[in-house]
Amino acid sequence: MNFIVRRAQYSDAAALPDIERSAAELFRCDPSLAWLADAAVPDAKHHQQVIKTDDVWVAQSADGALMGFVSAVQVDNELHIQELSVSQHFQGHGAGRKLLLAAIECSRDRELHGLTLTTFRDVPWNEAFYQRMGFETLSPAQLSPRLTTVLNNEVAHGLPGGRRCAMRLNLRPAPSDPHPTPAQMP
Numbered sequence: 001m002n003f004i005v006r007r008a009q010y011s012d013a014a015a016l017p018d019i020e021r022s023a024a025e026l027f028r029c030d031p032s033l034a035w036l037a038d039a040a041v042p043d044a045k046h047h048q049q050v051i052k053t054d055d056v057w058v059a060q061s062a063d064g065a066l067m068g069f070v071s072a073v074q075v076d077n078e079l080h081i082q083e084l085s086v087s088q089h090f091q092g093h094g095a096g097r098k099l100l101l102a103a104i105e106c107s108r109d110r111e112l113h114g115l116t117l118t119t120f121r122d123v124p125w126n127e128a129f130y131q132r133m134g135f136e137t138l139s140p141a142q143l144s145p146r147l148t149t150v151l152n153n154e155v156a157h158g159l160p161g162g163r164r165c166a167m168r169l170n171l172r173p174a175p176s177d178p179h180p181t182p183a184q185m186p
């Protein structure tokens, strides 16, 4: 499938709630997470604001349809991925990977120290996917206060804390590291 990944424009915001709702349909295959498919999502106004102030990329098919988006916010020297969603119809064609790569590339251009996110541990398109992209799952001792707060807020909003984890992609090679991770390679 032919598609591009580009920076989101203000006018893209209207399409993003439907994309997030459609993406969440995937959770219906896990009965204990099926409720996520019916959960409220941020509205277009929210996305307009995020497009203005933070970092949002969209994947767009050759015929102009928006397939998915990733939104992220820079906090100090890290880019935190807030949401990554690809519409059900477009899943499995590489858009999710390419969107994430756009965020990684931008972080490298800004010389940030890393990227962070929170996700489900045992959902195949979550933790395992991010691990293949070079993210490491953080132990409780490795959690920054910011990520602890994010995880606690998720529990307060009904997510099962035992199945959630925080992950980090390190973009700073250790000075003596002769084996850079894929994310550190040009």
Ligand SMILES: CC(C)(COP(=O)(O)OP(=O)(O)OC[C@H]1O[C@@H](n2cnc3c(N)ncnc32)[C@H](O)[C@@H]1OP(=O)(O)O)[C@@H](O)C(=O)NCCC(=O)NCCS
Pocket (backbone or CB within 6 Å): 023, 024, 026, 083, 084, 085, 086, 087, 090, 091, 092, 093, 094, 095, 096, 097, 098, 117, 118, 119, 120, 124, 125, 126, 129, 132
């Ligand atoms: C996660 C998500 C954005 C991936 O988007 P996508 O366009 O389907 O992803 P891609 O086609 O680029 O595939 C990325 C990887 O995930 C794997 N994957 C995608 N869908 C999968 C599924 N349903 N089951 C298992 N693995 C899956 C692919 O095999 C691929 O693996 P690779 O690393 O070997 O290439 C999409 O599944 C989605 O929107 N999910 C619902 C919302 C969500 O979970 N968002 C992430 C919140 S942290």
